[in-house]
Amino acid sequence: MEHATSPPDLPHHTGLEARVADIIAPTLVDMGYELVRVAVLGRERPTVQIMADRADGSQITLEDCEAISRAVGAVLDVEDPIPGAWTLEVSSAGIDRPLTRRKDWNRFAGHLARAETVLPIDGRKRFSGTVLGADDTHARLRLEDGTEVALPFTEIRKARLVLTDALIDATAASSRSN
Structure with missing residues (x-):
């Protein structure tokens, strides 16, 4: 199915x-x-x-x-x-959580992530960069060289946040405000 x-x-x-x-x-x-x-x-x-x-x-x-x-x-x-x-x-999901839904990509915009696609996009399958958010069909990253890539959700094999001090601080602040 x-x-x-x-x-x-x-x-x-x-x-x-x-x-x-x-x-x-x-x-x-x-x-x-x-x-x-x-x-x-x-x-x-x-x-x-x-x-x-x-x-x-x-x-x-x-x-x-x-x-x-x-x-x-x-x-x-x-x-x-x-x-x-x-x-x-x-x-x-933990702090260095997988990014599986549009809302995850939008919630963690500005944080570092790594993604791997099923098929190559622009000649590659592995991407690392800053999360820019997502729409209904694509997740977006700003790569380390400054270029941006749109990854179709249907082609993302796995994606997860990279554990950084900024992510730890943001997660701690989020849990304190709830």
């Missing part, structure tokens, strides 16, 4: 990860959380990794992760998208 586009508030997933995301996202929303990323790793006994944020923007706690794990585990047990035995891991 290939997803060519995702709503701007949901991360872009394909295949089994897209199916899991479709199944669990409504439960997370009902609980006051947002889905940041789903990853299904391994073959014999796969691990389903769920990364979530609180919808109100405050820091996610261990208790939040436990509540998400119980609810999502129950939904996955019923829907059964993964054959056989599997393990569930739930975590917060």
